[in-house]
Amino acid sequence: MINEIGHYVLVLALGVGLIVSTLPVIGARRNDRALMDIASIGSVLMFLLVGLSFAALTRAYAVSDFSVRNVWENSHSLMPMLYKLTGVWGNHEGSMLLWLLILVFFSALVAAFGRNLPETLKANVLAVQAWISVAFLLFILLTSNPFLRLEPVPAEGQDLNPILQDFGLAIHPPLLYLGYVGFSVCFSFAVAALLEGRIDAAWARWVRPWTLAAWTFLTAGISMGSYWAYYELGWGGWWFWDPVENASFMPWLAGTALLHSALVMEKREALKIWTVLLAIMTFSLSLLGTFLVRSGVLTSVHAFATDPSRGIFILGILTIFIGGAFALFAWRAPSLKAGGLFAPISREGSLVLNNLILTVSTATVLIGTLYPLILETLTGEKISVGAPFFNLTFGLLMIPILIVTPFGPMLAWKRGDLLGAFQRLYVAAALAALAGLTLWYIENGGPVLAALGIAAGFWLIFGAFTDLWYRTNFGKLAFGIAFRRLKGLPRSAFGTALAHMGLGITVLGIVIVTTYETETVLEMKQGMVAEAGGYSLTFDGIRHAVGPNFTEDRGHFTVRKAGVEVADVWSSKRLYTARRMPTTEAGILTFGLSQLYVSLGDPMADGGMVVRIWWKPFILCIWGGTLFMMAGGLISLSDRRLRVGAPTRKAKPVRAAMPEAAE
Numbered sequence: 262m263i264n265e266i267g268h269y270v271l272v273l274a275l276g277v278g279l280i281v282s283t284l285p286v287i288g289a290r291r292n293d294r295a296l297m298d299i300a301s302i303g304s305v306l307m308f309l310l311v312g313l314s315f316a317a318l319t320r321a322y323a324v325s326d327f328s329v330r331n332v333w334e335n336s337h338s339l340m341p342m343l344y345k346l347t348g349v350w351g352n353h354e355g356s357m358l359l360w361l362l363i364l365v366f367f368s369a370l371v372a373a374f375g376r377n378l379p380e381t382l383k384a385n386v387l388a389v390q391a392w393i394s395v396a397f398l399l400f401i402l403l404t405s406n407p408f409l410r411l412e413p414v415p416a417e418g419q420d421l422n423p424i425l426q427d428f429g430l431a432i433h434p435p436l437l438y439l440g441y442v443g444f445s446v447c448f449s450f451a452v453a454a455l456l457e458g459r460i461d462a463a464w465a466r467w468v469r470p471w472t473l474a475a476w477t478f479l480t481a482g483i484s485m486g487s488y489w490a491y492y493e494l495g496w497g498g499w500w501f502w503d504p505v506e507n508a509s510f511m512p513w514l515a516g517t518a519l520l521h522s523a524l525v526m527e528k529r530e531a532l533k534i535w536t537v538l539l540a541i542m543t544f545s546l547s548l549l550g551t552f553l554v555r556s557g558v559l560t561s562v563h564a565f566a567t568d569p570s571r572g573i574f575i576l577g578i579l580t581i582f583i584g585g586a587f588a589l590f591a592w593r594a595p596s597l598k599a600g601g602l603f604a605p606i607s608r609e610g611s612l613v614l615n616n617l618i619l620t621v622s623t624a625t626v627l628i629g630t631l632y633p634l635i636l637e638t639l640t641g642e643k644i645s646v647g648a649p650f651f652n653l654t655f656g657l658l659m660i661p662i663l664i665v666t667p668f669g670p671m672l673a674w675k676r677g678d679l680l681g682a683f684q685r686l687y688v689a690a691a692l693a694a695l696a697g698l699t700l701w702y703i704e705n706g707g708p709v710l711a712a713l714g715i716a717a718g719f720w721l722i723f724g725a726f727t728d729l730w731y732r733t734n735f736g737k738l739a740f741g742i743a744f745r746r747l748k749g750l751p752r753s754a755f756g757t758a759l760a761h762m763g764l765g766i767t768v769l770g771i772v773i774v775t776t777y778e779t780e781t782v783l784e785m786k787q788g789m790v791a792e793a794g795g796y797s798l799t800f801d802g803i804r805h806a807v808g809p810n811f812t813e814d815r816g817h818f819t820v821r822k823a824g825v826e827v828a829d830v831w832s833s834k835r836l837y838t839a840r841r842m843p844t845t846e847a848g849i850l851t852f853g854l855s856q857l858y859v860s861l862g863d864p865m866a867d868g869g870m871v872v873r874i875w876w877k878p879f880i881l882c883i884w885g886g887t888l889f890m891m892a893g894g895l896i897s898l899s900d901r902r903l904r905v906g907a908p909t910r911k912a913k914p915v916r917a918a919m920p921e922a923a924e
Contacts, residue, residue: 263320264321266317267317267321271311272402274314274398275402280303281299285299297380297381300383300388303387304371304390305373307369307394308362308368312362314358315349315358318331318408327417327418328410328414329407329410330409334418334419335348336418337421338418343428344426350434351421351422351430354406357405358407360441361394361398361401363435363443364393364394364397365394367443371386382464386446389449393582399574400574404570404574405571418839420810420839420840423811426837429493436485439479439482440475440476440513443479444512447540448540448586450468450471451586455537460536461530462530464526466527468536469523470898473898474894476520479516480894481887488884502647504634508630512543515543515619515623516543518539521615523536528674535616537590541587545582549579552579553630603674603676604676606676606677607676611668611669611677614661615662621658622655622659626655629654663721663768667724670757671727689724692723693720693722697717704773707777708776711777714771718767719769721762724761725765729754734746752899753897756894756897759896760893761893762893769882770881770882770885773879774878779876781875782862782872784871785872787801793875794876798818798859799818799819800817804817808835813846815831816833816872818830818859820850830848830849832845832847848860855876855877856880858874858875858876859873859874860873
């Protein structure tokens, strides 16, 4: 009965969505407040209905209700409760329901916290959100129903994919979806503004917190996914340029550009048309990522095996929403005011350069991801565009943005002084060069490019410190006065500095681990010793163990430094009993910011084991830097100026279709 309720409340949510997607739009055109109020009430009701459906599916997993086909295919009675619950979104149907839940959750947030929005804009935003919700409700009900029944009821389930039975799965998909779907609000604001024909600084102020929240969640989701793949898959890498990894990375790049573009629009009322286009593009890339994962066109650890009808349905959603939004943009954009002018050497100019590089980077990743798929579709020829292409092209594109980033906050709005900015930053540049050379020397040299990359990371870190230093006049004012000025800075200033520091820390980790990591592959028998990163690992043999739903052979290694035992590490080969699927569980030891990574291979006929050992210096900087970025996003989001609402609009809205709105 509960499962049927879960299904039928989705049908009710579809009905509510159809109402919210139409009546408030009519109300906005007629200035009918009663019809516009339906948007807020209906959005909250949709969230409650979809939440009830999600709770019903979660309950089915918790009690191992194998009469539900989705539960039978992805759960097992012996699974730990954590993995039963996270298994809800460890499959296509459940993850799409989670996607929908987060989508209507954001709609409910707009309804609840959008009290300062103009009534017509709020009604149109929620209507666009409802259009998207209706599309995915139809997709779930027609092609991906998670509540389909089985008769007779199986005695046992088929188990969840073993590589998904990890704590990381409890965090990674929800965070990623909060980022993906969060950009739908920016998309809806853009479409609503185009429908109204008015875009100004107030609009940018309303969009920025939603962009910032989505960007922060997406940063967390990508970071968690990277770390999960690193420790769970046993391959020793942290980024593979997998097409589905790229599908999440592209909205992040576009969202980063949108954050900076919206800032220019808010402060200077410039880049209006470009900012709206970015808002549309960012969520469009999120939808594209959904298509790549759900359509079956990719073979990836991330991709779900699906039937062709699902891919066709999502392709239809892409065509309608992306095509419709761009068509609306092409119609309305020429009639919108372009905004203020500024000098190339200015804070606006630096942010435009930031946008240009990020957009070209996004296009590069997009082409590299889609080109093999398009070529195979047209010619049947299969090619692979892999890490060498992305590392070279993306790395070259990032060089100018790493150089320019510290200059941006040092330049004034409208017209800046480049020489004055450099005079403020020369100490940071000198310290970065010194730190880069020092670390390069400590790591026993290496390519000159490695020294430059390390210096670039420190340049970002010291540049962020310099920004705060000059904002507070440390060194010129008494310490107490300067400290009070520091405390009085807006939170967004600290958030920006932390985010830029985080990027620098991540760059340090990427450069150092890529340049200086070592890998050893050898056959080891009990008592043999291997060397890695100045440590010796003694193989103590294999022990058999039994888990709740798996058996494993665990390899034990004693780790010594200069002959002194410092730790031991276990690496194992697991076999999950239900699916008979083997997995590798890496053994990882952390020493400061570096890690020793041990992965067991296949057993040999002579009783030995193939063992892969990596020494990964400073690898934790990669994810540590993203923590700084997330902290920067959250601190900026808490800035009172983002919470108290947007500035009052100067005039009544003017329809873009009217000649006097054109410029």
